[in-house]
Amino acid sequence: MSNLLIEILTEELPARFVDSAQAQLVEHVTTHLDESFIGHGDVRGFSTPRRLVVLVQNVKEQTDARTMEVKGPAKASSYDAQGNPTPALVGFCRGQGVDPADTYTVDVAGKSYVYARKTVAGQKSSELVEAFLPRLPHEVTFPKMMHWEESGFQFARPIRGLLALLGAGVLHWEVAGVQSSNTTFGLRVGKPKPVTVTSPEDYMRRLREAFVIVDPAERRRLIEKQADKLLKPLGLKLGDNMGDLLDEVVNLVEYPSVFLGDLPSIATELPESIVRSVLQQQMHSFLVYGQNGNVIPHFLSVRNGLTDFIDIVRRGNESVANARLLDAAFFIQEDMREPLEAYLGRLDTLIFMDNLGTMAAKTLRLERLAACATVYASVTPEERATLIAAAHLSKADLATSMVKEYTSLQGEIGSVYLSRAGGSPDIVSAIREQYVPRSPSEDIASTRAGRLLGVIDKVDTLTGILGTGFNPSGSEDPYGLRRAGNGIVRTIVESGETVDLETLANNAVEGYQATGSLPHPEDLGQKVLDYLKGRIAQYFKEKQLTREYAPLEYLPLVELGSIPERMQALHEAAGDTVLVTLADSHRRIQNITKGLPAATSLPADLLLTDPEELVLRQSAESAAPRILEFLAVRKYAEAIRTCEELAILVTAFFDHILVMATDERVRSARLLLLCYLKYILGLVCDYSKLT
Amino acid sequence: MNFEEMVSKLERFWEDEGCTRLFPYDQEVGAGTLSPYTFLRVLGRKPWKAVYVQPSRRPADGRYGENPNRLYMHHQLQVIVKPPTTDIQDTYLRSLYLLGLKPAEHDIRFVEDNWETPVLGAAGVGWEVWLDGMEVTQFTYFQQAGGQEVPVVAVEITYGLERLAMFVQEKANVYELEWHEGVTYGDLRQQVERENSIYSFEQADIEALVTMFDLCEKESQRMIDKRLITPAYEYLLKCSHTFNILDARGTVGVSQRMAYLARVRRLAYGCANLYLENENHE
Numbered sequence: 020m021s022n023l024l025i026e027i028l029t030e031e032l033p034a035r036f037v038d039s040a041q042a043q044l045v046e047h048v049t050t051h052l053d054e055s056f057i058g059h060g061d062v063r064g065f066s067t068p069r070r071l072v073v074l075v076q077n078v079k080e081q082t083d084a085r086t087m088e089v090k091g092p093a094k095a096s097s098y099d100a101q102g103n104p105t106p107a108l109v110g111f112c113r114g115q116g117v118d119p120a121d122t123y124t125v126d127v128a129g130k131s132y133v134y135a136r137k138t139v140a141g142q143k144s145s146e147l148v149e150a151f152l153p154r155l156p157h158e159v160t161f162p163k164m165m166h167w168e169e170s171g172f173q174f175a176r177p178i179r180g181l182l183a184l185l186g187a188g189v190l191h192w193e194v195a196g197v198q199s200s201n202t203t204f205g206l207r208v209g210k211p212k213p214v215t216v217t218s219p220e221d222y223m224r225r226l227r228e229a230f231v232i233v234d235p236a237e238r239r240r241l242i243e244k245q246a247d248k249l250l251k252p253l254g255l256k257l258g259d260n261m262g263d264l265l266d267e268v269v270n271l272v273e274y275p276s277v278f279l280g281d282l283p284s285i286a287t288e289l290p291e292s293i294v295r296s297v298l299q300q301q302m303h304s305f306l307v308y309g310q311n312g313n314v315i316p317h318f319l320s321v322r323n324g325l326t327d328f329i330d331i332v333r334r335g336n337e338s339v340a341n342a343r344l345l346d347a348a349f350f351i352q353e354d355m356r357e358p359l360e361a362y363l364g365r366l367d368t369l370i371f372m373d374n375l376g377t378m379a380a381k382t383l384r385l386e387r388l389a390a391c392a393t394v395y396a397s398v399t400p401e402e403r404a405t406l407i408a409a410a411h412l413s414k415a416d417l418a419t420s421m422v423k424e425y426t427s428l429q430g431e432i433g434s435v436y437l438s439r440a441g442g443s444p445d446i447v448s449a450i451r452e453q454y455v456p457r458s459p460s461e462d463i464a465s466t467r468a469g470r471l472l473g474v475i476d477k478v479d480t481l482t483g484i485l486g487t488g489f490n491p492s493g494s495e496d497p498y499g500l501r502r503a504g505n506g507i508v509r510t511i512v513e514s515g516e517t518v519d520l521e522t523l524a525n526n527a528v529e530g531y532q533a534t535g536s537l538p539h540p541e542d543l544g545q546k547v548l549d550y551l552k553g554r555i556a557q558y559f560k561e562k563q564l565t566r567e568y569a570p571l572e573y574l575p576l577v578e579l580g581s582i583p584e585r586m587q588a589l590h591e592a593a594g595d596t597v598l599v600t601l602a603d604s605h606r607r608i609q610n611i612t613k614g615l616p617a618a619t620s621l622p623a624d625l626l627l628t629d630p631e632e633l634v635l636r637q638s639a640e641s642a643a644p645r646i647l648e649f650l651a652v653r654k655y656a657e658a659i660r661t662c663e664e665l666a667i668l669v670t671a672f673f674d675h676i677l678v679m680a681t682d683e684r685v686r687s688a689r690l691l692l693l694c695y696l697k698y699i700l701g702l703v704c705d706y707s708k709l710t
Numbered sequence: 711m712n713f714e715e716m717v718s719k720l721e722r723f724w725e726d727e728g729c730t731r732l733f734p735y736d737q738e739v740g741a742g743t744l745s746p747y748t749f750l751r752v753l754g755r756k757p758w759k760a761v762y763v764q765p766s767r768r769p770a771d772g773r774y775g776e777n778p779n780r781l782y783m784h785h786q787l788q789v790i791v792k793p794p795t796t797d798i799q800d801t802y803l804r805s806l807y808l809l810g811l812k813p814a815e816h817d818i819r820f821v822e823d824n825w826e827t828p829v830l831g832a833a834g835v836g837w838e839v840w841l842d843g844m845e846v847t848q849f850t851y852f853q854q855a856g857g858q859e860v861p862v863v864a865v866e867i868t869y870g871l872e873r874l875a876m877f878v879q880e881k882a883n884v885y886e887l888e889w890h891e892g893v894t895y896g897d898l899r900q901q902v903e904r905e906n907s908i909y910s911f912e913q914a915d916i917e918a919l920v921t922m923f924d925l926c927e928k929e930s931q932r933m934i935d936k937r938l939i940t941p942a943y944e945y946l947l948k949c950s951h952t953f954n955i956l957d958a959r960g961t962v963g964v965s966q967r968m969a970y971l972a973r974v975r976r977l978a979y980g981c982a983n984l985y986l987e988n989e990n991h992e
Contacts (some may be wrong), residue, residue, distance in 0.1 A: 030799055031837060033822035163824070165835040167794065167851050167863050177851070179796060207816040211800055271819065302843055320843075328815040335816070335842020338882065342779060368963060651799075 020188030028180030205229020486537030587654035711915030792864030831857030856982025
């Protein structure tokens with residue numbers, strides 16, 4: 020047995036692509052090995068900005084011989100009237116290398132087919148790996164691809180080297196004009212010198228000598244350790260929520276060396292959020308804090324390379340930080356000559372998106388949506404007033420020099436300017452939080468107005484883009500629809516906010532009709548809801564919650580925000596033995612009423628005569644308003660208990676009643692009763708999915 | 711190393727790499743990409759290797775000669791290598807050696823940055839090159855030009871000469887750069903920057919410029935109809951610069967802006983199509 024090493028050496032990959040590419044490569048290599056019946060141990064992935072690597076332990080030299088069953092022609096066309104093999108059968112047997120006499124027949128979906136059993140001899144793993152290697156780079160996809168040479172092959176960045184070793188042997192592999200070899204290249208220092216790798220085990224060591232740490236987890240540990248060593252003695256620390264930036268930095272360097280730089284004194288006069296953004300987004304560097312959370316005029320940055328000459332690198336970065344912060348200070352000073360309100364007048368010179376009008380028009384739509392907030396959300400008059408005021412000013416900062424320079428500071432700048440001018444704290448925080456959450460790891464907005472402003476802004480955006488006829492399929496997401504959709508779903512689910520998305524979406528469509536027109540307004544409200552349902556399904560899938568709970572099938576969208584509480588109640592009920600009965604009942608009801616819609620009214624009394632069905636009908640009738648009442652006040656535990664009481668009666672019903680009665684009217688009455696139960700049990704959750 | 715030495719070293723370096731050294735295109739352009747030495751030559755299949763300095767005017771970036779970093783006109787060194795060699799990144803890094811910038815002594819990084827010039831229907835994938843945190847070069851693989859996928863990819867390397875010189879000369883203010891011994895960037899450029907900023911922000915005659923745009927557009931289209939690419943393209947460049955001044959003057963509304971860009975784009979596509987048709991006939 021030997022180890023297998025595969026390295027794709029590229030020009031610098033975008034940091035945001037690296038983790039996914041590494042995972043995809045591991046997945047595809049594993050699949051290919053398994054499909055080729057190659058015995059193997061651990062498959063591990065590694066990566067740097069310039070290489071994607073897979074290392075497979077203990078690959079068997081040969082696959083085992085195995086027997087295989089091959090499907091041939093239909094029996095009917097395999098033998099003629101005399102029972103002799105037809106040319107079809109003879110041809111199949113020749114192809115498989117078996118004698119017609121050794122075939123047998125198998126029934127597949129009611130039809131007989133000839134099968135042959137053949138023995139496949141063991142094959143050399145090296146040849147099998149060489150057979151799948153060329154497919155590998157084609158299987159890795161990126162959010163944005165490019166071509167660079169005559170074959171037109173697409174990858175994230177040009178491939179410049181291929182390393183494929185099985186033990187000490189080089190596997191033949193060619194992609195986009197690049198041939199495999201047993202060499203690679205180290206960190207870009209000095210003249211590029213090939214690094215020869217004699218075996219997979221040798222690879223990491225060789226690259227380490229060439230100043231490349233191939234394992235991203237190790238680079239991360241190194242950065243953390245070095246940062247600690249620099250900061251601890253000075254009593255300093257990094258800010259919270261630095262995970263995303265650290266992830267990015269890990270994929271920007273092959274050999275990390277952390278250094279501490281000084282910030283100019285202007286840094287202490289600027290709002291912390293702005294200094295932090297400038298450092299993070301424009302320099303991939305970290306702001307440093309004292310133990311009590313105060314900003315310290317230093318920044319921490321990671322060089323790609325050794326500590327040699329690091330003072331030169333530090334000075335360079337310091338002067339860039341200085342220039343950027345001076346620039347920011349200059350812009351802020353210029354911007355603040357006028358109040359935030361004054362920038363509203365310039366929003367008609369800013370386009371929201373292609374074909375979707377200006378930011379001024381968007382502002383009008385948001386104000387409109389804010390004004391009717393009472394229709395789709397339960398807001399107090401004060402909250403509504405805050406929301407309207409925040410919507411009014413929400414996009415003003417887009418016209419400031421500061422946001423034109425630092426786009427990612429949208430929202431932040433508006434809130435800083437408004438707050439410095441003495442604006443109401445509620446409005447200030449709503450403006451700051453309207454774009455939150457910007458990433459999957461960022462917390463949702465902390466204030467009510469911030470959450471609602473964010474939701475209406477994103478619904479307006481979704482509506483507009485879908486209304487241009489844009490089809491949001493495929494891996495590219497040029498307009499950030501997915502992020503908007505995920506932001507809406509996360510905000511509602513994680514805050515428990517009640518938002519009637521259907522009404523909101525329809526209001527959003529009307530908003531566009533009032534300020535102009537959309538090329539594809541047909542069924543637009545529904546399209547927005549369908550898109551959101553897709554995001555909800557994805558959200559629950561990622562949280563692995565769909566099995567017990569199918570909110571999409573059984574819940575109106577307006578209840579999205581109540582899902583966590585429902586889950587909690589269900590979780591607490593898990594000890595009840597009756598819950599099992601309830602799950603059973605729900606399942607049986609669903610099975611027998613398959614294809615029938617849930618009913619919101621009960622069958623007439625007259626047709627139900629047996630005691631079990633009469634009791635069930637009566638109890639269902641009295642339980643329904645109670646369940647609805649509990650749901651209205653979000654007492655899900657009580658609602659579940661009421662359903663459990665019904666479940667016992669459902670069991671008795673099934674034990675004594677034949678639903679499929681011969682009298683058609685009786686049968687429909689019984690089915691209708693069950694459809695009604697399907698409706699009221701489904702109001703809380705889908706118990707049938709409980710195990 | 712003063713500005714002119716730096717420029718000649720880089721030019722000489724790329725000449726040695728097989729690039730034809732050209733003079734700046736003698737018309738106002740917003741970026742080296744707009745020069746026909748880039749825009750037209752990246753179209754089609756013919757190989758092309760060139761290096762040239764291109765003064766680039768962006769009226770909206772003018773700061774009256776008062777900002778240490780921002781300019782109405784800056785200088786780009788534009789390198790086009792089509793098709794790219796497989797070691798093009800290393801070749802670029804070697805060019806920095808000439809300026810005394812060794813990878814071992816600095817942190818030189820290729821940070822994702824893709825550009826798009828909608829007005830030319832051009833798009834590319836690549837990086838900005840960071841030198842100890844400062845962006846000094848834009849490094850791009852052309853993917854589209856004239857609204858079409860390019861059949862042969864060209865690499866465009868655009869050195870920001872002022873940025874690079876500020877780094878090499880360790881100057882925080884662009885006007886303090888030494889251009890020639892005893893002659894500063896400020897001596898040569900500061901007054902010009904001031905005048906051009908006053909012009910484009912305050913004095914430009916809007917009505918006259920609107921008329922000029924219309925005339926140049928008409929003339930460009932007329933030349934496209936006559937299948938004369940060079941004059942057609944030169945009038946397109948005049949349209950583009952005229953629009954940039956109007957834009958800086960702050961008089962162009964959004965829908966108008968879109969319309970102007972679409973008009974320039976139509977001319978660009980017209981020129982690109984002619985260029986490709988000619989190449990196909992050869």
